[in-house]
Amino acid sequence: MDLHKEGDRGSAKQKKVKIVFVIGGPGSGKGTQCKRIAQQFGYTHLSVGEILRQEISSGSETGSMIQKIMKEGKLVPSDVTVRLLQQAMQGINSDKFLIDGFPRNEENVKAFEDLTKMEPEFVLYLDCPQDEMEKRLLSRNEGREDDNVETIRKRFKVFMESTLPTIEYYESKGKIRKVDAGKSIDEVFESIKVIFSQGKDNKVPPSRHKCKCLIL
Numbered sequence: 001m002d003l004h005k006e007g008d009r010g011s012a013k014q015k016k017v018k019i020v021f022v023i024g025g026p027g028s029g030k031g032t033q034c035k036r037i038a039q040q041f042g043y044t045h046l047s048v049g050e051i052l053r054q055e056i057s058s059g060s061e062t063g064s065m066i067q068k069i070m071k072e073g074k075l076v077p078s079d080v081t082v083r084l085l086q087q088a089m090q091g092i093n094s095d096k097f098l099i100d101g102f103p104r105n106e107e108n109v110k111a112f113e114d115l116t117k118m119e120p121e122f123v124l125y126l127d128c129p130q131d132e133m134e135k136r137l138l139s140r141n142e143g144r145e146d147d148n149v150e151t152i153r154k155r156f157k158v159f160m161e162s163t164l165p166t167i168e169y170y171e172s173k174g175k176i177r178k179v180d181a182g183k184s185i186d187e188v189f190e191s192i193k194v195i196f197s198q199g200k201d202n203k204v205p206p207s208r209h210k211c212k213c214l215i216l
């Protein structure tokens with residue numbers, strides 16, 4: 001499927017799919033904030049880590065390869081990650097995707113651009129002090145194999161070495177929207193709301209206004 005188009009076969013009807021990437025260190029609050037953004041602003045939330053964990057659960061050979069990499073805190077090869085991400089997007093009829101935990105390195109960016117021919121509208125960067133992220137991860141309690149001190153430290157290293165350069169890349173394109181993610185969940189979401197309320201396409205859809213009856 002071409003994600004740029006939708007509608008009857010052969011019709012010229014175009015559907016512009018909007019994509020927002022959400023990046024930040026492990027434990028910066030990506031999943032937590034994405035849930036709220038999706039609910040309030042009508043986005044479809046896709047967590048790339050979750051998509052990879054589903055592949056592990058499927059018991060496939062690819063899944064066992066992913067499991068080994070994740071346990072080491074390393075990054076899954078981009079062709080695998082982007083193929084699974086694209087499959088997930090194609091299975092959902094949405095025109096607004098919030099992609100959590102992506103991109104993690106420059107190879108992720110290139111694979112996504114090459115395969116989908118799309119670019120994010122903007123990139124939300126949750127900027128959080130490392131000691132705070134470590135504290136959060138150690139009390140996350142989701143039973144994740146990679147939430148132990150040893151793997152967490154490796155994940156921080158990968159974030160500094162591989163993910164930060166992607167932030168610089170999007171910064172040069174004027175696409176980074178940075179928030180201070182070291183504050184409380186509510187405070188962080190207040191800053192995020194300002195960003196998602198900017199621009200005509202980001203307004204809360206009418207159906208989500210409390211006073212819908214008055215608009216009708």
Ligand SMILES: Nc1ncnc2c1ncn2[C@@H]1O[C@H](COP(=O)(O)OP(=O)(O)O)[C@@H](O)[C@H]1O
Nearest residue numbers: 026027028029030031032136139140183184185
């Ligand atoms: N602003 C915050 N303050 C305190 N704890 C938070 C905050 N945001 C998230 N958490 C908690 O920290 C842990 C990691 O959050 P999560 O959203 O899973 O982060 P990420 O997806 O970036 O790894 C979770 O247990 C979550 O409940």
Ligand SMILES: Nc1ccn([C@@H]2O[C@H](COP(=O)(O)OP(=O)(O)O)[C@@H](O)[C@H]2O)c(=O)n1
Nearest residue numbers: 026027048049050070074075076101102104
């Ligand atoms: N784009 C991505 C996203 C996740 N991953 C892998 O999945 C792991 C967990 O990602 P995640 O986004 O669920 O982790 P958190 O930052 O939410 O804690 C990463 O440490 C990587 O091993 C990846 O390789 N490439």
Ligand SMILES: [Mg+2]
Nearest residue numbers: 030031049101
């Ligand atoms: Mg997460």
